[in-house]
């Protein structure tokens with residue numbers, strides 16, 4: 402299997418006044434292409450910090466993140482932001498859709514700055530994903546006209562629209578009821594199987610856990626267990 406993403410001796414220390422908070426204390430982890438990985442652990446164990454660093458939204462205090470043989474620490478700030486836009490899809494617990502844009506426009510958004518695609522190609526690709534996440538016929542609705550589960554489906558379509566190397570999801574089901582939470586994970590799983598997209602998501606939720614193929618348990622900023630199923 403080809404390596405998608407590698408973390409080497411990752412450390413993150415937050416300064417809180419006089420106090421240093423060690424959020425990550427030496428994470429070594431290899432994630433292969435096509436994996437479906439859940440990061441679990443108690444509140445404060447470092448899940449969000451880890452996803453933020455892997456997603457180029459924050460930088461580690463020390464250690465390395467290497468994507469597909471690209472070491473992120475060699476990139477300048479603007480290069481890092483380009484790398485993120487082109488290679489990483491995000492799904493957030495609060496969906497983060499743009500309220501004044503329709504479902505179709507939200508899904509098209511990551512492609513708008515990409516001049517290599519025509520308007521027709523963008524629309525076609527977005528519509529295909531909207532259908533794949535089960536929202537055909539809802540493309541002209543606004544986020545306020547959708548349920549939480551439907552909003553998260555839009556977010557999944559948006560995260561996938563540029564064929565990213567990896568999709569990172571920080572507690573994607575935190576605001577959903579249990580049936581909807583399982584549906585959302587099931588859609589992510591189908592995308593993982595059919596498109597081969599690598600997914601890394603954090604969760605507290607045991608209902609979600611059972612769908613993961615690999616579970617990394619964090620405890621106090623370290624990997625306590627790494628289970629494959």
Ligand SMILES: Nc1ncnc2c1ncn2[C@@H]1O[C@H](COP(=O)(O)OP(=O)(O)OP(=O)(O)O)[C@@H](O)[C@H]1O
Pocket residue numbers: 415416417422423424442443444445446447448449450451
């Ligand atoms: N910006 C920050 N400044 C200072 N400390 C922070 C900051 N962000 C996180 N921390 C601390 O780092 C540690 C790890 O936090 P993190 O949010 O990564 O944990 P988590 O596992 O995602 O928690 P939760 O499940 O509650 O979201 C915690 O002790 C937290 O208080």
